[in-house]
Amino acid sequence: MVTERACEKRQFGHRARLALTPAQAQLMDTQAHAARALWNLLHDWWTMLPRDKRSLAAADAAIRQGRKEIDWLAVLPAQAVLKTYFQAWKNCWEGRAGRPDFKARFRTVMSVDIPQGRDLCITRVHRRWGMANIPKIGRVRFRWTKDLPVGKRADTANRITGARLVKDALGWHIAFRVQTLEPAPEPRHGPEVGIDVGVTVPLALSDGTTYGHTAWLTGKEQTKLGRLERRAAHRKSFRTRGERTSHRLRATYDQIAGLCARAKRRHLDWQHKTTTVIAAKYGVVVVEDLNITNMVKSAKGTVEVPGKNVAQKSGLNRAIIGEAWGRTVELLTYKTARRGGTLHKVPAPGTSQRCSVCGVTTPGSRESQAVFACKNPDCGWVGNADHNGARNILHVYRTGLALVPAAGRAVVRRARRVKPATAR
CATH class of the missing domain: 3.30.420 (Nucleotidyltransferase; domain 5)
Structure with missing residues (x-):
């Protein structure tokens, strides 16, 4: 007698650290800023249109026209921003998230979405590192800390459906969206x-x-954090209300954010x-x-x-x-x-x-x-x-x-x- 258990689809995310060259990091920063600006333009265009004229085809046509007239839109795959924006509205309508809003420059996490997993072309180099293809960037290395369904292990049920590039105080990371088919666990009774x-x-x-x-x-690290906070307070005292933050003060803020991100990790x-x-x-x-x-x-x-x-x-x-x-x-x-x-x-x-x-x-x-x-x-x-x-x-x-x-x-x-x- 063998117990046959039903299989269930499991969706989860896996985040890995990217090892970028200075040129790749600069290209990724430019792409993230362009994605944020395109999101804001798309949001303004969407909210100003009458409800009967809002559609995915109309938004796609507007983006294609904008790429012909605005040169900096060519640094990113614009259709990825469109799919992310419509997914945000879908999450809002289904009650999973709030309403999409304007993305401010300094209060928004820099990110770029890759909606199709097949565009990544993931390969494992050796035990610690893997390689992935980022549109408009090229091949980049990432830290391999979890077995992913790639190569011969990938099929319709077990695959990577997409990814998102996210930047925090410690650098750029890639968050994979993974879908697997696993046997349903048997119920446990205690302890x-x-x-x-x-x-x-x-x-x-x-x-x-x-x-x-x-x-x-x-x-x-705690001593360094206290010293940086005192330095930031001192430099902030010379800044008048409404004045732009100086590069030195912003650099101090970045160091503080790096220590806080390390503690959170x-x-x-x-x-x-x-x-x-x-x-x-x-x-x-x-x-x-x-x-x-x-x-x-x-x-x-x-x-x-x-x-x-x-x-x-x-x-x-x-x-x-x-x-x-x-x-x-x-x-x-x-x-x-x-x-x-x-x-x-x-x-x-x-x-x-x-x-x-x-x-x-x-x-x-x-x-x-x-x-x-x-x-x-x-x-x-x-x-x-x-x-x-x-x-x-x-x-x-x-x-x-x-x-x-x-x-x-x-x-x-x-x-x-x-x-x-x-x-x-």
Whole structure:
């Protein structure tokens, strides 16, 4: 008897670092600025037209006419911008994104879209590097850190459908859009675990396990960041309102952005590795349904009713935002589903005040950030506050008060689509 499982289509992205020559980097910058300008022109043209005259054919004809009259439009594949713009409207109509808008020069991520995967012509050079063809740029190298469906491994079901070139403070990267056909995972039943997120202890599990991390920047990097921030504040003091930012000040901003991007990359790497371990070990993961937007609101109040402990609350808000709890839950959601597990959310109120041993909530039990001491005379249990909250989160799930989001239910349904066993 062999179990035959149904296959499901999986779409995901993979981001790799590009190794560009100075000439290629300059061409890519020019192409990105041209793509942003063409997006703005297309957006203005689209919004000014009457609704009955808006169509893909009319936009394509307008772009072809514009390429004949404007010479700088020849540096990029203009049809890629058109497809990206229409996809943005499609995402807006289907409720997956907001309305497309004007792209400002300094507040927009520089990017160029490659809508067709067959234009990339990806080849693997050796273990660490691969080569891809970028329209109007040529062959470029990228860091090979994941096996991609290219060459003999590529077919109709397993292939690269497109890519996007993105520039951040650390340079240019290529984000592949990958489509694969994989067997649906078999449902897993346990073990169950509750997770309490925090600032001092990032992740505390109900079985007593904790996952922490050190500072994302080293001591030298933090010293350098402080020096750059003081330098930027000093140079900004000489800039009048409305005056263009000087090249020195912008160069300082770029150095600050590079250090912040490095810290973010290390944080994301830690999140991916930690969530992978949790998803592989547990079948049911339970987290709190936190409203992070309300948690990080400012406490400054108004002129009539000023807030209290504003500086302390600002520091707490920065720490909460820096931990990126929402991204951790998002990673756990799809990683547990890929392994046949499930992720559930439970109501947050009361999970940190209730005693996980006796089940009684008494005032003053949370003596400090790290210690929970039950004030119930019949109990008196003392333990770690984070582990106590994680056990309470798991208890709320077992009592039947779990709240599964719509996205999580869809993922779980796809993961549980299994055919019955058949004999061969």
